[in-house]
Amino acid sequence: MKAKVHVTLKPGVLDPQGKAVHHALESLGFAGIGGVRQGKYIELDVAETDPAKAKVQVEEMCKKLLANTVIENFAIDLEG
Amino acid sequence: MKAKVHVTLKPGVLDPQGKAVHHALESLGFAGIGGVRQGKYIELDVAETDPAKAKVQVEEMCKKLLANTVIENFAIDLEG
Structure with missing residues (x-):
């Protein structure tokens, strides 16, 4: 499953x-x-194929690494 | 008119x-x-309100500055 993540400044x-x-x-x-x-x-x-589980996993990635949630927002789109 | 540009590596x-x-x-x-x-x-x-003209203008910006077209692709989405 493909996840597209946008990280933008608040x-x-x-x-x-x-x-x-x-x-x-x-x-x-x-x-x-x-x-x-x-x-x-x-x-x-x-690898996760369940969209709900994949979203939770990618959200966790955003919070832990991909985005600095103090100053940045993130949006996740899942495909396939 | 808002333009959203994605620049990705080829x-x-x-x-x-x-x-x-x-x-x-x-x-x-x-x-x-x-x-x-x-x-x-x-x-x-x-500022351009005509979508066709805005797209041409933003494409020009991508080619001249935002993307290195030798190694990068770009995609433009226009909104409102």
Whole structure:
């Protein structure tokens, strides 16, 4: 079963990486960009075939390693 | 209009960051993980309201800055 995890900064948390990308895009001549936020995208293959159990397992992974839940949110999509 | 961009390594390109995450998850006791690939997730607010034009603009941003098209693929989702 494939798990797709998005880890994004919580609203209100400063995002210097996003700011740098925003600035770089403007330097390249792209206009009309309101804001840029950058997060992480992680694809995992898990052996667990029960979607409910797989979700619990991946949530645990997010809390323990993939996301810093003080400043980041995570979202999990399961496929197959 | 909000654009969500996923930048992922092309299949076959080595992903040391994903390998490190995989290894760390195993060290934490998570079993049955087949593979981990890590990519980037970028959210942009663009002023353009026409979806077709916004897509062209964001594609241009991906090719010029956000993705290294030699080793990375990108996917764009537009919202509202």
